Amino acid sequence: MKIAAIAAVVSLLSVTAFAVGIHLFCNPTIVENRDDAFAQQADQAGASGAESGVGIMSPGSGTPPTLEEVTEAYTHKARGWTSEDTMGGAIRPGYQWVSMEVADADGPIRSRYVYAESGAVKTEYTAENPRDLNAVESDCIRMDLSWVNENYSYIPNANFFYTIADEEGEYAGECFEALYAKEDKSAWFTLCYSRDPGSSNEDGSTYLVKGDYDEVYSYTTSDGFEFVIQIYGECSWAFCATKYSTISFYGGYMSQTEIENILDHLDLYAAENAG
Numbered sequence: 550m551k552i553a554a555i556a557a558v559v560s561l562l563s564v565t566a567f568a569v570g571i572h573l574f575c576n577p578t579i580v581e582n583r584d585d586a587f588a589q590q591a592d593q594a595g596a597s598g599a600e601s602g603v604g605i606m607s608p609g610s611g612t613p614p615t616l617e618e619v620t621e622a623y624t625h626k627a628r629g630w631t632s633e634d635t636m637g638g639a640i641r642p643g644y645q646w647v648s649m650e651v652a653d654a655d656g657p658i659r660s661r662y663v664y665a666e667s668g669a670v671k672t673e674y675t676a677e678n679p680r681d682l683n684a685v686e687s688d689c690i691r692m693d694l695s696w697v698n699e700n701y702s703y704i705p706n707a708n709f710f711y712t713i714a715d716e717e718g719e720y721a722g723e724c725f726e727a728l729y730a731k732e733d734k735s736a737w738f739t740l741c742y743s744r745d746p747g748s749s750n751e752d753g754s755t756y757l758v759k760g761d762y763d764e765v766y767s768y769t770t771s772d773g774f775e776f777v778i779q780i781y782g783e784c785s786w787a788f789c790a791t792k793y794s795t796i797s798f799y800g801g802y803m804s805q806t807e808i809e810n811i812l813d814h815l816d817l818y819a820a821e822n823a824g
Contacts, residue, residue: 575750575790576777577606577757579765586756604755608762611782613801616704616730616737623707623728623739627675630654636663636673639713640724640743644669657681668716679708679727687712687723689820690744690794694727696814697740701729704737722746738785738800738811744819750790764805771813778808787812794819 580586586605629635636649645666652660658681663671674685680694680703697703707728715721722745730737757765757779764780768787774796776789785808788797796817798808 573792574775575752575792576767576775576788577755579757579759579767579777581759583758586758589756590754605761606755606757608779608781608784608786611763611784613784616734616801619728619737619739619801620704620707623704623726626673626709627659627706630659630661630675636661636671639671639711640722640745641713641747644671644713646671658685660685665716669721670714671711672714673709673711675706675709677705679703682708682710682725682727685710686725687720687744689720689723689746690742690796691816691818692725692740692742692796693816694740695816697729697811701738702732702734704728704730720746736800736802736807738798738803738808740798740811740815742794742796744794746793749792750795751792768809768812770815770817772815772817774812774817774819776812778805780805789817791819 578586578589580589583605626635631651631654633649636646639646646663647666649661649663652662654661657678658674658676660672660674663673665671674682676682678698680698683691683694686692708726710723710725712723713721722743724741724743726739726741728737728739757777759765762779762781764778766778767775768778769775774789776787776796776798778787779785783802785800785803785805786798787808788795790796796815796819798812800808
């Protein structure tokens with residue numbers, strides 16, 4: 550499977566808004582069938598006076614890529630850390646990355662600066678152990694990997710983290726991804742988050758149809774974050790969106806109980822007014 554195809558499978562957005570406690574979540578709406586999706590969207594458009602389309606997220610294949618394929622995708626940047634061939638990519642489209650400067654190519658946390666034609670700067674990090682990247686996270690969104698590291702095997706160098714400063718030097722977003730597996734390599738999963746203060750998830754027009762999945766339901770973690778969990782075949786997804794942030798899980802051969810347990814131990818934080 551191509552790296553771009555794997556990245557497309559792993560990256561999911563959530564976009565239906567409702568409030569739980571102090572958090573505003575913008576996850577897809579779960580409906581019984583497609584007619585319900587169209588009816589709800591028509592009601593929403595009528596109430597707001599705006600026209601918008603209906604997006605129905607479907608699972609595609611229930612067979613996940615192999616651990617080897619996902620490892621190749623997730624070690625792409627680490628393997629080419631000193632090469633400009635790996636400097637592309639950002640949560641916000643439109644940047645033209647034109648040059649880079651490697652700050653550290655050998656330390657426990659490797660770092661480099663990638664420069665855009667506009668003057669924006671992307672500061673990238675990677676490490677053998679993804680938990681080390683907790684040290685460079687911002688105050689806008691965080692994920693504690695301590696429990697995950699104790700209970701699963703991280704895939705060395707299959708991770709990265711970056712922040713973006715715009716041409717004025719202001720915070721313009723960040724992204725984190727890491728790959729883990731069971732000790733016997735019989736199952737694997739990715740953990741990702743991103744934040745883009747220039748793009749809101751409050752669209753409210755994406756739906757999940759129950760019959761498209763083996764399981765699809767909302768799950769609130771012990772720290773109050775509401776995820777939508779989907780299981781289809783041997784593939785599983787979980788994601789949570791706030792106004793500007795998205796947190797996601799993608800797994801192959803992981804059980805429902807294992808997914809919930811992982812989500813409960815991430816000690817998540819997202820501050821929507823930060824940045």
